[in-house]
Amino acid sequence: MSTENTIEHKIDKADLDGKQEYTITVYAENRIGLLNRIAIIFSKRKINIESLNSSASEIEGIHRFNIVIHEGYEVVRKLARQIEKQIEVLKVYFNTNEEIIWQELALYKVSTDEIAEKVTVERLLRQYGASAVVIRKDYTVFAVTGHREETDALVKALEPYELIEFVRSARVAIIKDSAGFHEKLKEFEAFEPGEELVENEFLEKGGKIFTM
Amino acid sequence: METAQDTIQQNEAKAETSKTLFKGTGSQVLLNGLIEEGVTTIFGYPGGAIMPIYDALYDYADKLEHILVRHEQGGIHAAQGFARASGEVGVVFATSGPGATNLVTGLADAQIDSTPLVCITGQVFAHLLGTDAFQETDVINITTPVTKWNYQVTDAKEIQEVLAKAFYIAKSGRPGPVLIDITKNAQLQLEEFPEYVKCNHIRSYRPKPKVRVEYIEQAAELINSAKKPFILFGQGVILGKAEEEFKAFINKSGIPAAWTIMGEGAIPTSHPLNVGMLGMHGNYGPNVLTNEADVIIAIGMRFDDRVTGRLDKYAKQAKVVHLDIDPAEIDKNVKAEVGVWGDCKETLPLLTNLVNENKHEDWLAKFRQYNQEEIDQVITPELYPTGDEMTMGEVLRNINEICGGDAIIVTDVGQHQMVACRYAKFNNTRSNITSGGLGTMGFGLPAAIGAKYGAPDKTVIAIIGDGGFQMTPQELGTIMQFGAAVKILILNNRFLGMVRQWQQLFHDKRYSFVNITSPDFVALAKSYYIEASKVDERANLRQALETMINHEGSYLLEVMVGRENNVFPMVPQGMSVSEIRLK
Numbered sequence: 001m002s003t004e005n006t007i008e009h010k011i012d013k014a015d016l017d018g019k020q021e022y023t024i025t026v027y028a029e030n031r032i033g034l035l036n037r038i039a040i041i042f043s044k045r046k047i048n049i050e051s052l053n054s055s056a057s058e059i060e061g062i063h064r065f066n067i068v069i070h071e072g073y074e075v076v077r078k079l080a081r082q083i084e085k086q087i088e089v090l091k092v093y094f095n096t097n098e099e100i101i102w103q104e105l106a107l108y109k110v111s112t113d114e115i116a117e118k119v120t121v122e123r124l125l126r127q128y129g130a131s132a133v134v135i136r137k138d139y140t141v142f143a144v145t146g147h148r149e150e151t152d153a154l155v156k157a158l159e160p161y162e163l164i165e166f167v168r169s170a171r172v173a174i175i176k177d178s179a180g181f182h183e184k185l186k187e188f189e190a191f192e193p194g195e196e197l198v199e200n201e202f203l204e205k206g207g208k209i210f211t212m
Numbered sequence: 213m214e215t216a217q218d219t220i221q222q223n224e225a226k227a228e229t230s231k232t233l234f235k236g237t238g239s240q241v242l243l244n245g246l247i248e249e250g251v252t253t254i255f256g257y258p259g260g261a262i263m264p265i266y267d268a269l270y271d272y273a274d275k276l277e278h279i280l281v282r283h284e285q286g287g288i289h290a291a292q293g294f295a296r297a298s299g300e301v302g303v304v305f306a307t308s309g310p311g312a313t314n315l316v317t318g319l320a321d322a323q324i325d326s327t328p329l330v331c332i333t334g335q336v337f338a339h340l341l342g343t344d345a346f347q348e349t350d351v352i353n354i355t356t357p358v359t360k361w362n363y364q365v366t367d368a369k370e371i372q373e374v375l376a377k378a379f380y381i382a383k384s385g386r387p388g389p390v391l392i393d394i395t396k397n398a399q400l401q402l403e404e405f406p407e408y409v410k411c412n413h414i415r416s417y418r419p420k421p422k423v424r425v426e427y428i429e430q431a432a433e434l435i436n437s438a439k440k441p442f443i444l445f446g447q448g449v450i451l452g453k454a455e456e457e458f459k460a461f462i463n464k465s466g467i468p469a470a471w472t473i474m475g476e477g478a479i480p481t482s483h484p485l486n487v488g489m490l491g492m493h494g495n496y497g498p499n500v501l502t503n504e505a506d507v508i509i510a511i512g513m514r515f516d517d518r519v520t521g522r523l524d525k526y527a528k529q530a531k532v533v534h535l536d537i538d539p540a541e542i543d544k545n546v547k548a549e550v551g552v553w554g555d556c557k558e559t560l561p562l563l564t565n566l567v568n569e570n571k572h573e574d575w576l577a578k579f580r581q582y583n584q585e586e587i588d589q590v591i592t593p594e595l596y597p598t599g600d601e602m603t604m605g606e607v608l609r610n611i612n613e614i615c616g617g618d619a620i621i622v623t624d625v626g627q628h629q630m631v632a633c634r635y636a637k638f639n640n641t642r643s644n645i646t647s648g649g650l651g652t653m654g655f656g657l658p659a660a661i662g663a664k665y666g667a668p669d670k671t672v673i674a675i676i677g678d679g680g681f682q683m684t685p686q687e688l689g690t691i692m693q694f695g696a697a698v699k700i701l702i703l704n705n706r707f708l709g710m711v712r713q714w715q716q717l718f719h720d721k722r723y724s725f726v727n728i729t730s731p732d733f734v735a736l737a738k739s740y741y742i743e744a745s746k747v748d749e750r751a752n753l754r755q756a757l758e759t760m761i762n763h764e765g766s767y768l769l770e771v772m773v774g775r776e777n778n779v780f781p782m783v784p785q786g787m788s789v790s791e792i793r794l795k
Contacts, residue, residue, distance in 0.1 A: 029416050033352055033362075040357050081540035087361045087381055090416045188415045 021050070022076045022094050023102065023173045026065035027057060027181055029088040038065065038089075041082045047071060051104075053170035058180050062090065066102075068171050090188055095175055102173035106151035107133070108142045109165035110158055115140055118161055128154045139164060233406060238368030239268035239399045241408075242332070245375040247275055248408040251303050253294060253665050254278045255287040259307025260347055262334025264399035266305075279665065279694050282686035284311050286658035288318025289684070292327045293662025296645045297620055297670070299453065301382050302662065304331045309347030312354075312393070317652055319358040319389050324649030325474060326451055328387035330378045338366040338395040351393045360388030368401035376411035385419025386538040387451055420537055423554040423562065430550045431509075431533045432566030438507035440575045441467045442498075444490060444519075447474035447648075448512010448536060448556055455479065455641045457560040458511065466570040468579050470498035472513050473629075474648040477638035481617060487579045491519040492783045493630040496590075496792060497582030499783060502527050503790040504578075510534045512556055515545035516649065525788035535559050589794045590780050595635065601774030602750055604628055604703050608635040610757050611673065611701075619671040619761075620645060620663050624656030624680030627709035630779045632675045642667070654683030657700065661687060664696040671699065671761060678704040678730045688740040691766045699760050700742075700768040702733055705775050713778045718785075737768035744768035 028034055035054060042049050050068040057064035069076065076094050084092040112135065115121060121140075124130050128150070130142040144151050151168055234241060242265060246254070254276055258266040269278060281287040284306045291302030306312055312333040322329050336345040352364050361381045363374050371394070378390040435441055449458045455478050462469050462479070468487040471478065479486050488495030490502070499521075502508070508530040513519070520526045523545060534541070534548035535556050542551035552559050594605030608631060611619070617637035622645040623629040629646055638644055645663050647655040660674030681702050691698060712726040737744035743763060747756040753771065760769040783792045 032364075033356065036353060037356050044357065078540070078544060081544075085538070085540045087414065087417045185415075188418075191413050 019070055019072050021068060021070055021097055022073075023097070023100050023171065024065075024067040024069065024076070024080060024083070025093040025095070025173065025175060026063075026067065026083055027090040027092075027184075028063050028065065028086075029090070030061060030063045031088050034063075034086070034088050035065075037086050038067075038083055041079060041086075042067075042069070045075075045079070047075070047079070051170040053172050055172065059182060059185055062181065062185070066171055066173050091181070091184060093175060093178070095173075099177070100173040100175055102147070102171050103145045104148060104151055104169055104171050105143060105145045106154070106166065106168040108144070108154060108158055108163060109139050110142070111162050111164065112136060112138060112140045114161045124154070124157070128157065130154060233404045235404050236402070237264065237268065237399065238365075238371050238394065238401045238403070239265040241368065241403075241405045242371050242375060242394070242399075243268055243272050243276060245372055245408050246303065247272075248410070249375070249379045250300070252277060254303045254305055255281055255290040255294070255662065256305030257281055257284050257287055257307070257311060258305070259309075259311045259334065261308035261336055261396050262305060262311070262332075262394075262399070264396060265332070265334065265394070277665075278305075279661075279690060281658065281661075282689045283684065284314035285317055285654065286661075286684055286687040286690065288315045288322070288329070288331065289652075289655050289658035290662030290665075290687075290690075291329050291331075292318060292322050292325075292655075293622060293645055293659030293664075294666040295322075295327050295329060295662075296659070297642055297663035297666030297672075299642060300666070301328045301330055301379055304329065305333075306331065307334045307347065308336055308351065308393075309349045311347075312351040313349060315391070316354060316358060317650075317654075319355055319391065321647055321650040321652045321655065322389035323358045323360065325647065326387050326447060327389065328382040329389040330375075330382050331389060331391040333391060333393045334399070335364065335393045335395045337397045339397070341366075341395070351391070355391050358389070359391050362391040362393070364393040364395070365398050366395045368398045368403050369405075371398065372405060372408055373411075376409060377414060380411035380414070381417065385417075420555040420558075421539075421553050423552075423558050425562065427550055427552045428559060428562045428566060431535075431552055432563055434507050434531055434533055434550060435465065435467075435509060435563075436566075436568045438505075440501075440505045441465070441507045441509060441572070442501060442505035442530075443467050443469035443509045443511060444472070444502075444513055445469055445475045445478060445511040446472040446513025447478075449475055449478040450512075450641055452512060452537065452556045454512075454555075454557040454560055457557055457564070459483070461560050461564045461567070464564055464569055465567045466572045466576075467509065468572070468576055470495070472516070472519055472648070473633045473644070473646060475513060476633055476644040477641050480639050481637045482639075485576075487576075488583070489634055491516075491789075492521070492785075493634065493779050493781065494519075494783075495583065495634075496586040496781050496794065497579040499781070499789040499792045500582055501578060503529065503788065505530045508532045510536075510546070510548075511560070512536060514538075514541045517545075520545065521783045521785075521789040521791075522787055525790070535563075586781065586794065591635075594631075599774070601777070602747075602753065602771060603777055604631040604773050605635050606750075607701070607703060607753065607757070607771055607773070608632060608675075610754055611761075612637040614758055614761055615671060615673075619643070619673050620667055622646070622656055622660035622663050622672060622674045624674075624676040625651045625653045625710075626677045626680060627705070627713065627777075627779050628675050628677045628703040630710075631703075634779075643670075653677075653680040656680055657684050657698075658687045658690075660698045660700070661690055661696045664698050672697070673699045673701055673761070675701045675703065677709060678702060678706060678733075679708045679728050681733070682728070682730065685736065688737060688742060688768075691742060692740040695765065697765050699763075700737070700766065701757075701760065702768065702770045703773050704730060704733070704770055705773050705777065706730070707775060709777075710779070712776070716776070716778070717782075733768060733770045742766050742768055744770070746770040746772070748772040
């Protein structure tokens with residue numbers, strides 16, 4: 001059986017109707033206009049995208065989108081099918097936070113004077129896992145990677161010390177159980193779908209899904 | 213060591229490959245590609261940004277017939293009619309800016325009704341993109357939500373590959389409209405082009421899966437255990453060219469089958485297991501018994517809200533087997549016990565092999581019982597009215613009697629559409645052409661023109677309301693110029709009838725802007741040199757219809773029907789299918 005079954009979102013949780021954070025991973029061709037095609041699948045249904053990242057993937061020439069939304073399982077499943085239906089999309093996965101490792105990167109610009117006088121840089125670095133990216137006379141830029149709460153915590157900590165600029169990146173996520181896309185791609189490149197290519201793996205779960 | 217002989221052979225080989233090169237413009241290579249794809253007919257309208265393509269077309273008149281429509285919307289609806297009647301890909305040309313935006317309604321219609329189209333739009337020079345140049349509009353982004361795929365070509369070297377992909381995408385899997393936007397510089401660009409190669413694989417696109425037998429087995433098991441199985445079929449059967457496979461399946465299983473309006477005609481109206489139409493204005497039995505069936509087999513249909521009525525009271529008792537080529541449709545609106553993802557041309561024969569032969573006499577008798585009730589209360593009064601006013605139903609009955617079910621019926625949208633779908637008799641597939649999902653008024657006339665080109669040997673009758681006709685009447689000009697022998701039947705009730713019906717039933721008869729006046733349709737047709745007449749009493753109806761149908765060439769007949777007739781049965785919006793009203 002394909003590895004897919006293990007990385008599909010596990011649905012025997014009591015989260016079927018309840019909304020929660022889902023991270024959608026899209027493997028796609030790197031084509032102009034595809035981001036728009038994907039984005040309108042959300043906007044058509046008036047669903048807000050919490051975070052969207054577009055980057056390279058483990059395979060050259062194939063793009064990987066990470067999209068975070070706050071929705072129920074049913075909605076996310078339908079969205080995933082609609083995204084996967086787009087011609088230039090190879091595969092879509094969706095996972096809860098327990099099923100992924102994820103990071104966000106945040107940058108903080110603060111006045112060097114303030115920082116030097118009022119807090120010890122050392123404490124910041126240690127407590128928040130921050131690193132100093134740039135130290136200049138007038139300002140210092142710190143970087144923190146981590147979950148939302150962690151990057152938020154440093155914002156809080158720096159608030160009294162004149163946070164000049166703050167920015168946070170989209171979420172990037174790795175699926176814990178994924179074996180990557182290399183093998184899968186071979187199946188896609190073959191003319192005939194092979195036995196291993198279970199594109200409709202949600203059907204795989206038979207009773208589990210359909211008796212909800 | 214390289215011998216002299218080798219060198220000669222290599223040189224010959226070089227000469228051989230250069231023979232396959234074509235030197236010409238992007239426009240020429242586009243037209244060559246269309247010919248390679250088997251295109252014979254193009255519906256279009258020229259303009260500034262597509263002029264190089266039209267210039268090239270001048271030399272292709274013997275291979276490509278171009279029908280000059282009167283509006284780009286007419287062009288795309290004609291291409292839809294062509295595609296629906298012929299099963300081939302419809303092709304449309306339009307210029308940039310307004311030409312392209314005028315395609316949007318047709319694209320949306322083709323997208324929701326899965327009609328294969330390739331639309332070519334001209335675009336301003338690539339160096340002008342983003343400068344708000346004359347007739348520049350962001351066609352790619354405007355059409356993204358209403359196309360299966362679209363692509364902007366800025367270099368002629370891309371044209372062949374993109375065109376090949378476009379045709380492959382448009383007609384494979386679940387068909388749909390594709391748009392290629394070509395900048396003017398690419399149309400003019402002189403290049404050497406290789407031989408045209410058709411596309412049959414795109415790595416990120418799987419039009420249909422390998423059928424998984426375990427799902428067929430599960431489906432067959434459910435079907436064989438059913439006491440009251442019921443088949444709902446849609447256009448998927450027609451798009452999959454699986455009419456014979458479908459017939460074999462129902463003949464063996466003996467299961468009653470009802471259709472969505474997009475699926476109508478996939479099996480003849482007279483087939484003993486054809487129990488009629490589903491949905492809001494569908495037949496009584498199929499709607500009521502949807503909520504009694506124990507196993508529902510949905511084939512190539514998508515449980516549209518007009519079919520299901522209130523979803524949380526829809527077929528809750530039934531286990532659903534859903535066969536579809538589009539996996540996004542399975543479990544979208546109605547949960548399937550067994551989803552069979554695949555091309556029904558492949559899945560149906562596998563299923564037929566595994567299902568038991570059966571008759572389901574008692575279950576079928578129930579359909580007949582409800583049908584009798586509907587005949588008594590609705591159908592007979594509609595087809596054989598006793599009042600003075602003519603009904604739309606009796607017009608359809610006369611057409612059935614004259615054509616015997618062999619005509620292609622193209623409809624517009626509204627009451628006449630529902631009456632036509634309910635009462636028209638069809639012997640053949642691809643004979644019912646209507647705007648199903650989008651409900652586009654103005655679809656009928658241009659789609660009928662296209663249908664005539666798609667099926668030149670068939671009688672094509674466009675049935676249109678007085679409202680819908682006034683949305684695209686300019687296409688009479690296309691008929692005048694190119695002579696498509698379309699029979700135009702206007703059913704005039706001097707109202708926007710369907711909206712009026714709703715206002716009567718659900719808005720206390722507050723007739724808000726549904727009272728529509730019409731021009732003298734007969735005079736209008738005649739001004740386009742199209743023969744025409746008008747009937748306002750029953751005594752002349754039959755003769756007038758015969759005159760229209762037997763007339764050589766196009767003909768317009770206006771029939772004055774009862775002003776405030778309603779279409780019944782009806783599942784009021786927000787109600788369950790089992791709460792269908794007969795009056």
